[in-house]
Structures are given as C-alpha cells and as structure tokens.
Amino acid sequence: MSQRPGSMDHAAERLLLSGVEQADERERAVSMEAEAFGMQCTVLACWVGALVCAVLGQITAAAALVLVPVIPGCASLWYASRRGVNSYALLARAPLTQTLGRSLFFSVLLALTVAALVYRVYYGVPLVDFHLHVEVVGEDLRRVMALLAVLGAAVGVLVSMLWLSIVVWVQRAAERRGATKDEDDDDDVDWHPTGRWRTGLLACAVVTLLAAQVPWILGGRDGFAVVVALGGLIYAAALLGIWWAAGRRRARGRR
Amino acid sequence: MGGEPRQDATHPVRALRKAQKLTQAELAQEVGVSRQTVVALERGDYAPSVFLALRIARALGSTVEDLFGSQQEQGGRE
Known part of the structure; x- marks a missing residue:
C-alpha cells in the first residue's frame, strides 16, 4: 500500500469484502473476479440501454444510464490508486x-x-416513436392495483428472505457433509447445479412466460400488454439459457 | 483458476497427502481452506499464494520447492 490505511480505506474494505470474509484465498480471488465481471456486464448493459432509451427519445433515462457507469469507473480508479496501482499504466x-x-x-x-x-x-421527435400508454379506468381498479402492488412487494420480501435462508441452510449442510467426508471427491470444485435447482429454473421460466402472456391473451393489444409479453419472453429465455447451460455443465462434471 | 492446462501426472500434494493417509477435507481443515481449494490445487487449476504453499508444505512435512517447484517450471498461474 502506498500510504497508511485511513477510515476511508477501512470503509472501502468493508464494502468490498462483504460476504467473503470467511472465504479462503482462492474463493476470494474468484469472487472478486466474478464481481469485476458482473460490473463490466452492468456497464455494458447501461450503455446499450442508454442507446435504446436515446433512440426511443427518453432523454433523462439515457443520460442517467450513460452517467451511472461513471461511478464504478471512478471508484475502481480511486481504490487502485489508494493501493499504489496505476490503472492507466x-x-x-x-x-x-x-x-x-x-x-x-x-x-x-x-x-x-x-x-x-x-x-x-x-427535431422534437425521437428516432423511433414508441409510446407506452397505461390507462387504469376506475377508482376501485386503481385501489386494487395499488393494494396488489404493496402486497406483491411484501410477499416478494418474504419470499426472498425465505429463499436466502434455504440457500444458507443447504450450503451449510453441504459444507458439513464435505468436512466429514472420508474419501476424496475431485469433481466438486465447480458448482454443479442439482436436478432440483434446474427443475426450479425450468418451472420459473414456464410460469413467467405464461403469466406474461395473460394481459395480451385477455384482449389487451396495447403497448403495455406487448411490453409485458415481450419482457416475460426475454426473461423466460434467459432462465431457459441458464437452465440449459447448467445442464451442460452438470453433464461435463459427470464425465 | 479455470482454463489452465491440467497436469497429467499426479500432483505432489496429492501424492504426499495420500501417502500420509489424509483426506482432502482433513488437509483443507489443517491449512484453513475449503476442500474445493485443495481439489483445485491438486488438479493444477490453482497456484496457491506463498503463505498457503508454506502452510501446506508444513502440514505435509515437505518443502514448497518439492510440492510446487514443478508447477513453476510449467508456467503455472501465479
């Protein structure tokens, strides 16, 4: 390090190491690489998203998406320079x-x-004129939608907490099993998703795909229904991609 | 880590560990890493830091040179 660590360094270290304090050096290195990879994907997604927003004439969203990646860029430059590494070099x-x-x-x-x-x-008009017009008719329907949104968010919080608890429980059980193993197992260095995980992914993809088509099937041919249907299709395709890739990785691991 | 060419011959760490009738889990616990890290190390997928290499050498009663010397010649990832 080029200088004595101060409170800023300690804060940065705390932010950086959240979740990997218990990791060994290999796990920490891979975790950091994964974080960097995720950050690069985010930057790319932000800039591509900015282009799409700009084409659709959404000035504020495009400007925000261009500026957001500046934060991780500056933060990484600052962090490296505090530890005596010149990123430009x-x-x-x-x-x-x-x-x-x-x-x-x-x-x-x-x-x-x-x-x-x-x-x-x-010119005052976007390159591609796309209007998303959502009209909620009636005060009762508006109230019901607001209530459903609040309830949905609350259920989402509960489900994510439950999911996280299950993940922690399953991982701890697996580590306990691994620690007491009497024989070597050379194939578990990579994470091979179990059949249950893959089935869950497949189920999520199918449910999302079907649920996203509901507004469209129920007669809505407006922008909202099309966006929901397309969004569901893309999300389901992404889940199916992960499901397929996990299957291939699992098959490779068994070979 | 991943993507490195794997060694065909048995890794010295694995050979010595087997000779001492230690499991991967026991060695991992002794040197303070996860069992997956020992697996990666024995497969030649991961080159440990000097501190970990020293701990492993001490645990197996050997030297870093004996355990990881050949890896350096093969251009293992630092």
Missing part, C-alpha cells in the same frame, strides 16, 4: 489493439447515443 501495458478496440467500441456506443439524443432535441 496497466491500460498502457495491455496490447494496443485490444485497448483501442475496446475504447472504439464504447466511443461508438456513446457517439450513437449522443446522436440519437441530439436528433430528439433538434
């Missing part, structure tokens, strides 16, 4: 084509976003 050491290619990709993405925003401001 690392960038300079990487192959030039790789660095330039990466910069070019993000610059083009940003330029397209700015161009779409400029078009929206200059």
